[in-house]
Amino acid sequence: MKTYMPSADVSTGLVLFPAFDWCISPSHPEREERLLYTKDQLIEEGLEDVPGIHFFNPELATDLDVERVHFCVPSARKLLTNSHYISTGGTIRAARAVMEKEVERSFAVVRPPGHHAMQTVFGDRGFCIVNIESVMVEYIRRHYGIRKIAIVDTDCHHGDGTQDIFYNDPDTLFISIHQDGRTLYPGTGHVYENGGPSAIGATVNIPLPPGTSEKGFDMVMERVVMPVLEEFQPELIINSAGQDNHYTDPITNMNFTAQGYARLTRQLKPDICVLEGGYSIEGALPYTNLGIVLSLAGMDTSHVLEPGYDPEDFRQNHRINNSIETSCNEALEMYRKRHQFAEKFKGQENVVERKQIFYDTTGFQVNQTRVYHLCPRCAGYTQLLAEGLDQHLHGFSIPFNACPSCQQKARDGFAKTKKERGIRLVLQDRVRDLVDEK
Amino acid sequence: MIIGIDVGGTHADGVLLDNGVVKRKKKVAVEARPLEDTLIALLDTLLPDERSRLKKIQLSTTLCTNALLTGDLARVGMFIEAGPGMNPSFLQCGDYVHYLNGSIDHRGIEQKAPDLSQLNEIMEEWHAEGVDSVGIVTKFSHRNSRHEKIVGEKALDIFSHISLGHQLSGLPNFPRRVYTTWLNSSLKKVFSQFKKGIETGLKKHDISCPIFLLKADGGTMPFAAAGVSPCQTIHSGPSASVMGCLALHDNGADDIILLDIGGTTTDIALFSEGIPLLEPYGVTIGGRPTLIRALYTRSVPIGGDSTISRHADGYTIGPRKAGTAMGFGGSTPTPTDAMITLGYMEDGDATAARRGMQMLDDSCSAEETAEKILKVFCERIHDTVTTMVDTLFSRPVFTVADLLEREKLEPNKLMVIGGPALALKEMLGQTFSLPCTVPDDFEVANAIGAARARQTVQLSLYCDTELNRLSIPELSIEEAPGRNFGLDDARTRLIEAVEDIASKQAINAPYTIDIVEKFESSIVRGFNSTGKILSLKAQLRPGLVEE
Numbered sequence: 009m010k011t012y013m014p015s016a017d018v019s020t021g022l023v024l025f026p027a028f029d030w031c032i033s034p035s036h037p038e039r040e041e042r043l044l045y046t047k048d049q050l051i052e053e054g055l056e057d058v059p060g061i062h063f064f065n066p067e068l069a070t071d072l073d074v075e076r077v078h079f080c081v082p083s084a085r086k087l088l089t090n091s092h093y094i095s096t097g098g099t100i101r102a103a104r105a106v107m108e109k110e111v112e113r114s115f116a117v118v119r120p121p122g123h124h125a126m127q128t129v130f131g132d133r134g135f136c137i138v139n140i141e142s143v144m145v146e147y148i149r150r151h152y153g154i155r156k157i158a159i160v161d162t163d164c165h166h167g168d169g170t171q172d173i174f175y176n177d178p179d180t181l182f183i184s185i186h187q188d189g190r191t192l193y194p195g196t197g198h199v200y201e202n203g204g205p206s207a208i209g210a211t212v213n214i215p216l217p218p219g220t221s222e223k224g225f226d227m228v229m230e231r232v233v234m235p236v237l238e239e240f241q242p243e244l245i246i247n248s249a250g251q252d253n254h255y256t257d258p259i260t261n262m263n264f265t266a267q268g269y270a271r272l273t274r275q276l277k278p279d280i281c282v283l284e285g286g287y288s289i290e291g292a293l294p295y296t297n298l299g300i301v302l303s304l305a306g307m308d309t310s311h312v313l314e315p316g317y318d319p320e321d322f323r324q325n326h327r328i329n330n331s332i333e334t335s336c337n338e339a340l341e342m343y344r345k346r347h348q349f350a351e352k353f354k355g356q357e358n359v360v361e362r363k364q365i366f367y368d369t370t371g372f373q374v375n376q377t378r379v380y381h382l383c384p385r386c387a388g389y390t391q392l393l394a395e396g397l398d399q400h401l402h403g404f405s406i407p408f409n410a411c412p413s414c415q416q417k418a419r420d421g422f423a424k425t426k427k428e429r430g431i432r433l434v435l436q437d438r439v440r441d442l443v444d445e446k
Numbered sequence: 447m448i449i450g451i452d453v454g455g456t457h458a459d460g461v462l463l464d465n466g467v468v469k470r471k472k473k474v475a476v477e478a479r480p481l482e483d484t485l486i487a488l489l490d491t492l493l494p495d496e497r498s499r500l501k502k503i504q505l506s507t508t509l510c511t512n513a514l515l516t517g518d519l520a521r522v523g524m525f526i527e528a529g530p531g532m533n534p535s536f537l538q539c540g541d542y543v544h545y546l547n548g549s550i551d552h553r554g555i556e557q558k559a560p561d562l563s564q565l566n567e568i569m570e571e572w573h574a575e576g577v578d579s580v581g582i583v584t585k586f587s588h589r590n591s592r593h594e595k596i597v598g599e600k601a602l603d604i605f606s607h608i609s610l611g612h613q614l615s616g617l618p619n620f621p622r623r624v625y626t627t628w629l630n631s632s633l634k635k636v637f638s639q640f641k642k643g644i645e646t647g648l649k650k651h652d653i654s655c656p657i658f659l660l661k662a663d664g665g666t667m668p669f670a671a672a673g674v675s676p677c678q679t680i681h682s683g684p685s686a687s688v689m690g691c692l693a694l695h696d697n698g699a700d701d702i703i704l705l706d707i708g709g710t711t712t713d714i715a716l717f718s719e720g721i722p723l724l725e726p727y728g729v730t731i732g733g734r735p736t737l738i739r740a741l742y743t744r745s746v747p748i749g750g751d752s753t754i755s756r757h758a759d760g761y762t763i764g765p766r767k768a769g770t771a772m773g774f775g776g777s778t779p780t781p782t783d784a785m786i787t788l789g790y791m792e793d794g795d796a797t798a799a800r801r802g803m804q805m806l807d808d809s810c811s812a813e814e815t816a817e818k819i820l821k822v823f824c825e826r827i828h829d830t831v832t833t834m835v836d837t838l839f840s841r842p843v844f845t846v847a848d849l850l851e852r853e854k855l856e857p858n859k860l861m862v863i864g865g866p867a868l869a870l871k872e873m874l875g876q877t878f879s880l881p882c883t884v885p886d887d888f889e890v891a892n893a894i895g896a897a898r899a900r901q902t903v904q905l906s907l908y909c910d911t912e913l914n915r916l917s918i919p920e921l922s923i924e925e926a927p928g929r930n931f932g933l934d935d936a937r938t939r940l941i942e943a944v945e946d947i948a949s950k951q952a953i954n955a956p957y958t959i960d961i962v963e964k965f966e967s968s969i970v971r972g973f974n975s976t977g978k979i980l981s982l983k984a985q986l987r988p989g990l991v992e993e
Binding site for chain 2: 010011012013014024025026027030034035039040041044045048049051052053054056057063064065066091094258290294295298302307311312313314315316
């Protein structure tokens with residue numbers, strides 16, 4: 009039979025949920041209008057009629073889905089709105105579509121985003137309360153038994169939340185490409201942040217200078233991202249597909265394009281993409297999102313061009329080229345020497361990490377102490393103490409890959425700890441898949 | 447009094463209704479002669495004695511459907527402006543296509559004016575090669591139709607027929623808009639000949655009442671409007687049967703499954719609270735997705751005369767036609783033979799039918815085989831209905847409220863029409879675990895449906911107060927609403943537009959205007975609210991005319 013629509017070479021699922029009736033506040037960048045034009049573009053293109061492209065509605069994530077990853081203070085119910093449960097549920101739906109083989113790849117175009125939400129959550133950071141791709145990753149592990157997962161964060165802001173959550177997990181490779189922290193929120197993501205004591209090298213940061221364009225991203229992909237992925241051999245690749253590297257984005261200073269995003273996606277071949285930031289809602293998102301969808305589906309992206317796009321406008325100067333090259337070399341060097349760095353933690357029983365976490369949306373600080381209990385057989389377990397806004401948390405976290413002895417130690421630790429008034433005492437047990445609270 | 451005529455593949459049925467009661471009915475074969483001659487001849491037999499009491503005539507016509515099937519389409523020229531997005535080379539619209547290099551973006555803002563310098567030359571060239579109908583479509587023309595209009599004006603002096611994409615539907619979906627416009631353009635000539643033929647015939651018979659044509663969405667439109675958008679008459683067959691069933695069995699606000707079981711196909715439609723459900727965008731015609739508003743129907747290729755084949759896991763019915771049932775003198779067994787065997791049908795030779803069952807399986811009784819076959823028959827329909835209900839539930843939604851509030855359709859009644867309807871009534875009821883009814887008079891259901899269908903109209907309004915622009919694409923309305931225009935104003939403006947059509951088309955009250963979609967979003971630039979985007983859709987609710 010004659011076909012009148014182009015078809016997807018790679019079947020692709022799309023969870024498109026603009027949540028037109030939710031915003032942080034009416035004039036905040038994370039507002040109702042944010043995905044309006046994206047939705048209009050994707051629908052007008054006729055993607056719903058393309059054989060091989062399937063639309064899925066999001067589902068609602070459960071509290072357990074969220075608390076499998078986060079320690080929420082005072083609680084998930086009190087911090088999250090329906091929209092958060094839906095955007096998180098959107099990533100879960102996208103993951104399920106791939107894991108159940110309904111489609112080969114998928115893309116959750118949902119909001120609000122999540123990659124600034126850390127292991128402990130006291131409120132909204134960088135427009136994020138729940139780390140939607142991290143919740144998805146642990147959902148996948150829980151329900152489909154996948155161990156090695158790579159998350160490649162291409163949002164312009166450093167994915168500090170995702171980094172924090174998986175910092176000591178050697179089975180999650182986290183690579184972040186972002187505008188240099190010295191010039192942009194959240195200020196982190198330096199090359200030397202390379203993973204916790206049990207997972208040195210499983211965090212790779214590639215900070216880039218303002219003005220980085222197509223050529224720069226090509227270089228990062230070719231020299232760092234693809235070789236590191238090749239070495240890590242993940243079972244699944246996830247892309248935190250923020251789109252604020254775009255040359256029209258109002259809150260960043262990069263020079264990336266829809267063609268660039270399409271090419272990056274074609275090269276990375278992610279199994280699942282999750283939209284993160286991107287606030288050039290008219291000039292960028294409709295085109296970058298379309299470029300990513302078509303790339304995932306293995307379709308022609310040559311006509312996905314912003315109005316007035318001219319490749320000549322996006323040439324990088326020498327200074328930027330050199331700076332990117334240096335960044336690539338440094339990141340690669342950190343990765344190559346990971347075993348050397350890991351040496352210094354050998355034989356240690358625990359490592360203490362102290363952190364001050366700033367919540368920018370309402371403006372308060374949380375002081376946190378994280379104790380990594382190390383183990384020669386596994387990555388160990390983690391103990392957390394955090395306080396902010398006059399609220400306290402004492403948490404124990406058993407990762408999915410903890411050995412039986414570490415599991416027991418954490419459970420004993422939780423059992424022995426006396427509940428004190430005003431402190432939320434929580435055991436997050438990913439092995440038994442439960443969250444216990446005293 | 448109303449005359450309703452439904453034209454099918456082989457027959458045309460007509461009824462004369464007086465206050466909903468069938469006064470006359472007539473069936474004629476559709477012959478090869480022009481359809482308009484058949485229709486006029488049929489009409490002649492239905493006319494009431496008191497001519498002045500005839501209020502209107504409503505027709506469903508297969509004219510356009512047949513023209514598509516036989517390829518009897520006019521040569522069409524297409525001007526297409528795709529702008530940024532998917533590579534438009536997949537669009538198949540014949541040999542006369544010119545891509546305009548302009549672009550209009552998602553907000554309806556002109557990003558680039560198209561180069562029109564070559565246009566006249568191209569148009570003249572096409573015209574010289576026999577193109578007399580053109581279609582003009584741009585991406586996002588439902589937001590801003592300016593480029594379509596500019597090109598349309600240039601075409602005015604050269605071509606007899608011009609179709610502009612934005613006038614055919616206010617919905618998004620560019621490929622569908624292109625195919626709808628192409629279809630419409632290719633049907634204009636054949637339709638205008640038909641219209642002329644009918645008008646001449648009516649004049650001859652001294653009939654002056656208004657004529658309406660059935661559309662695919664279960665409603666009708668005036669003959670004159672059909673001249674502008676003949677594509678709306680495609681696929682109007684299901685409308686006639688669906689509306690006919692509604693007329694024959696007024697269930698009020700039930701959620702109904704309607705089955706029309708024929709010789710080789712079974713058509714399925716769904717009602718929610720007594721209102722027939724529609725496709726989200728439009729019907730797909732010969733593989734081409736369109737924006738032609740249509741009832742949500744599915745066709746299963748099984749019916750009373752389908753083939754039956756036996757294999758290790760049981761039986762498969764259809765998709766081919768086996769011919770006459772053995773119970774009626776045929777040589778291969780059909781589902782009809784299974785019905786005769788079980789005594790569900792009074793007519794037919796039971797011995798011959800039983801022999802058919804034995805031919806399929808001689809290791810058990812004819813009744814057992816017949817039972818198995820009809821079970822497969824009913825299950826197959828049931829599976830398709832389940833898929834339809836699931837598909838309906840999984841249509842994309844975009845707001846938190848819609849996602850949380852959506853409910854799955856839970857049909858509470860089954861209605862069956864068509865030849866095998868009575869025979870299968872009980873078994874279908876069991877398969878679906880629902881009360882099952884077969885309306886009386888169902889053989890003229892289609893003609894009654896054609897007679898009693900209401901006029902339907904759908905209009906969309908899109909307003910961007912920051913740009914101070916409002917458009918109602920289907921009517922080519924573009925206005926400057928002012929910066930303070932709000933959702934309530936938009937609603938009022940849209941209802942006014944619908945009422946305006948109603949009065950122009952002499953639609954009698956009472957009719958119901960539904961606001962079927964309503965959307966509002968603030969436009970924020972640099973932390974300030976600078977305007978609003980408002981988007982609404984309204985319709986004249988489909989339903990039945992009470993005389």
